Amino acid sequence: MNQLIRGGAIVVAILGTNGFAAAQRTGSAQPELTANQQQTVSQGLATSPSQPTPSGEQAQVGTHVPDSMSPQAMPNNVTDQVPETKNLLFVKLPDRILLIDPDNKLVTQIVMDDNSSTTGSNTGGSSTNTSDRPSR
Known part of the structure; x- marks a missing residue:
């Protein structure tokens, strides 16, 4: 027994x-990034070139990064403001940013790119609309 x-x-x-x-x-x-942190990441990567979205493959949280994508190290201007991203890689697509765990190449979070040139509503709330300003 x-x-x-x-x-x-x-x-x-x-x-x-x-x-x-x-x-x-x-x-x-x-860690999951807050909305403010996501906005900071999006703004910090605004000048980074976008990679084309691969046809037929839709990256999702928890999936491996498709071989056709090239993850890059997070730049210092982002990691200085959002230290939680220090050990992550990223792939910038035209409309979103994939945050990637470098150890297993899994997508850990998807950040919508507020700076993309797509049409639609801007949910970031940080854009400045100059049409609302009084003329000088």
Whole structure:
């Protein structure tokens, strides 16, 4: 009876450890950026060139970066303002920015690019509309 209990305890310990390690590998250790941090990342990467969106592949959080994309190191101007991005890579697409875990090449977060030239509403709230200003 003692061996059965000990064997069960070992199995529980092993399964618990594997679950913890799997949670770390899926990028759960990467913090979710706030809306302000996302806006700062978008603005900080405004001058970075966009890569074309690959046809047939839609990157999503938790998926591997398609081979056709080239992740880049986060520039210092962004990591200085948003330290949470220091250990991340990014891929800038025309309408969004993929934040990537460099260890496993998984997309950890998708930031909508407020600076993209697409039409539609700007939900960032930081754009300046000069038409509302009085004329001089």
